[in-house]
Amino acid sequence: MAKKRQETKPPKRKTADTGDVHVEDVMDTKVKKKKIKVEAPIQMQTDEEKTMKKKKKQTQEQTEKTSLIKISDSTCGTEGKHEPDGEEDLSPEERRVLERKLKKILKKEEKKRLKEEGKTAPKTKPSEPIxxxxxxxxxxxxxxxxxxxxxxxxxxxxxxxxxxxxxxxxxxxxxxxxxxxxxxxxxxxxxxxxxxxxxxxxxxxxxxxxxxxxxxxxxxxxxxxxx
Known part of the structure; x- marks a missing residue:
């Protein structure tokens, strides 16, 4: 007699809805936590970069101003006066450009100072027609x-x-x-x-x-x- 085939019962399936929802919730929670952990350092890094750029710009402006003052002093000095190291190689045109920059910087600082003191720069009267x-x-x-x-x-x-x-x-x-x-x-x-x-x-x-x-x-x- 042929042996009766053993009927294999299919394994019980877990409820799809319950399992899927649970997995998705877990995944969403993990992703959100990762986002929070990643985004916070990025924001802090951006703020830090801005601060560093600002400090770098201020340092650069101060260095340029110091250099311009040295050049201006050497230009206005008497003949034969020794010029600062590194400045004697500048051409007359480069000196004029640097002097114009110095005037702009000084004018900007004067306006800032007057603004802080609550004053305004005196307006120049329009010149009469010549x-x-x-x-x-x-x-x-x-x-x-x-x-x-x-x-x-x-x-x-x-x-x-x-x-x-x-x-x-x-x-x-x-x-x-x-x-x-x-x-x-x-x-x-x-x-x-x-x-x-x-x-x-x-x-x-x-x-x-x-x-x-x-x-x-x-x-x-x-x-x-x-x-």
Missing amino acids: APQQALDYLTCWAQNRKEWKFQKTRQTWLLQHIFNSEKIPDEKFPVLLQYVEGLRGGARDTTVQKALALVEESGQAPEDGTVQQRAQRAREVIQLLS
Whole structure:
């Protein structure tokens, strides 16, 4: 008789849900712990690096400032004075660059000091326009010292632009300017005549405007001279 085959029962399986959930929870907990352990040192290292970089930058600026002061002192010293070691090899251009850096550093420190004291740096007053004075000096030199006088197109352009304006060119300077204008040639002469004609025509439309009439009077003199 054939032996009865022994029926093998399949091994009991653990509940998938319970086992999986348990394993996943354990794994998640381990991963979270690893993350916490790894992230904390990284953050501390980053802060430390920032501090080290800041200290390094301050040390570098202080070293550069000391070097610049030495160079500045050696540059301003008397002839024959021995220069600091290592600085005698610098070219004049390199010295100028270092001196400019020194000025910027000193200016920055001055602003910082004033800010800490609750003060503000004094504002420099805007310089007065020098173009009018330079143009009038140019005209005076032409009239009184012709040997030293040199033609300057910029000065002439300014004079011709304001020739009819008594506020820019005083009445005592206008006769001299007429003499100068008499020698004009080419486009400058033609343009000046056209402006004068336009002002005379404008004066007819504004007979009560004193400024317009004053400019028109100058324009008539220019037209009479150049026509």
